Amino acid sequence: MTLDEVGLAAAAPGSVPSQEEALAWSVDPLSALTDLGRSDLDADRRTLLGQAVYSVAALALPHEDWWRTAAEVPPEAPPGRHRVGRADVATVQELTVAFSRMDQRRGGGHGRTALVQYLHSDVRDFLHGRFHDDGVRRGMCSAAAELSYLSGWMAFDNGEHAVAQRYFILAVKLAAHAGDAPLSGHVLRAMAHQAIDLGFARRGLDLAEASVHGERYAAATPRERALLGVIHARGLAATGNGQAAAKALLRAEDDLASAGDEIPEPNRTFFFGEASLAHETACALRDVGDGAGAVREFRRSVRTRGADFKRTHAVTLGYLGATQLAGGHVEEACVTWSGALDAVEDGIYSGRARQAVVDMRTHLSPYRRRGIPAVTALDARAAAYVSV
Template identity: 35%
Template sequence: MSKTPNEALARLVRESGLTYSAFAMAVNRIGTEIGRPTRYDDSAVTHWVAGTMPRKEARAAIVEALSRKLFRPVTYAEAGFPSPDGGGSPLGTVEGLVDLGRQDMDPSRRSVLGAALFSVALTIPDWPDVVGRIEAHAAGEAPRIGMGEVRMVQEMTERVSELDDQFGGRHARPMAAAFLVNTVAGYLKAQAPDAVRKAMMSAASDLCYLTGYMAVDEGLHGLAQRYYLKALELAGASEDHLTYCTTLRGMSVQAVDLGHGAHAMRLADAAAAASPQAGPRMRAFLAGQQAHAAAQIGDRIQALQYMKEAEKAMEVAESRAKAFGSYDPSSLMYHLAQVKHELGDNSGAVEAMKESNKLRHSVYRRAMVRHTALTAERQLAIGHLEAACETWTEALTDYPLVQSGRCDERMREMVSLLTPYRENTQAKGVLEQARAVGVPVAA
């Protein structure tokens, strides 16, 4: 039976510029480093390239040798090998992260990634299942990192988040994926004191969560779930309860926005259960999300109870300090608007949404465009065409400045809702303004 040539490995060896003999020597050096000396020569490499599967230990050394020579992480999948055993090992987590990020960076893979669907059957690990599961990595010649590298990852994540808030995630997400692959993955495999390793895994978890959030913004829900799962793994490994429950909360937001209320409720409850030490601001966010999910499944009593809990927690949080960039009164009013809408109070939902928009800081341009358009939809639903047109006009002012799948969706919905009213002067004006800024509008 003929073997299938390992073209992926052959391509990487060619990229390295090493002869088969030199490559075998590099693999042997790594084998010696890890206490498993080998004596491979050029004939072994010939067999590997021809399709013979190297032994498990050799595969690890091959991937490491290629990573060092190419000055970038090389994964098992990229080398044509099956993923290593042990999903909780550092190789399992980091390998999966690199493969995910590299595919996301590659424009030729975007359509494949975009085809992945949101799944309510996704297995979400419990906190005890992920806590501390990544063991120290035998880094060999990998550089040693310190808290300076951790702070750099944290600050990069903040900068990417700011870009996402202002301009949407369409362009920022591939940049975040490239940073994950080319920089953060290497840090996760580097030598470091235990406290630094945990801090780096926590920072990486936060970046994975943000990248997943940006995938949600683009409507790539299956991809977002994969990033979220990596965030959970890394948060557990670093014993970072806050990012773990933040990620579960984000998964609940994704689910409720897609109409999966029961699934959103389970995730919101899991997030609340995973954060017994949450401060009042986080508690307000968690309760607000529980309220939205409960309202969507028709549990009016629970929804209103959670909403009261969110309001009380927000009062405590605001009395302590202003926390720019986190859950704030505008976010609380958005949750109230969603709860009222789900419970059939559309007039109340419109008023709460208008108040939310009024309170939102201008740096959150993407959210402002999306939520303003959503306000107009609900104004139209209660028969206020002229008010809706005025509100859509506001949304269209900033729309050209954002690159966001969710904002695009709101604009498409606007066109659909206004088309029956196109003889109305104001509606006609909104549609013309939309066409002028690139929204597809039929002539």
């Protein structure tokens, strides 16, 4: 094992960066993509990548000059022999949709290896190809950014936070080189979501504010604006800005209400509708201490979510049960959590869903010796699930 492999050696000019260096905004995205592929697909290097630490320092965004330069200067790639056209861009987009729908049904722990293999073979070759024109180059950078984002989101959902962070940063770099402001905002929103969930609320708010800044919000479609806005509201709520969070929630509701079939939306927003808005709204209300409002919105989310979104359905039920228990409704929480276990036991591979079951047992611990039949039965079932 070399120093370079554990990320301790300085990279020579033109060499592939180490994992920690790849987090730097100055590192070219094609070099970062090569490094991630080498680390994520090789068994020994994958172990090292899995042991990497989520970096709070890497959440600091670059100066505005960086964004302008990235949009003007293509990533550094030697001229390739493969000619890349619009059909190649469409192929990457179609496969991204397929992987994204699978993620929603089964969770981020299912299928990410296949996605990563495609990203680091076919898509990497496309990025090193000869483009028909600059529009195709930008389109391929955007398509690669979405696939990188999805790899990051799946890793985030599966509790692999350092891996997720590296793919998110790669996705932002590629989106910036594509000059795709709404896509940059979409990925920054995901980074904000991750930071907030991990307890870095102030950093999460900074990222969320960046996601709704300028063209990232202004050039986005209504559905995407609503998604950016509701995570901004969560950041505000998590940092104690209740009034500002309420205003942001109202704006997100208005944005979603203005979405319609007559306005084409990017494929990446297909999952975001009333159920998702209600889920994130409930999280914001929970964080400002409005337990009753949070229960109401979590229930709305459960009621309106379609059958194709089982992973998030399980997570929502987990959060709903915890909020009900916090309000003193023990048996009601047990009924909700029983539904969450039904969902996770039905072929869901998700670290977030599994964590909801672990948290369920933690919340139930003060009630274990009170002789409540619903608690005893649910706790035994949850213990059996997490022991596998």
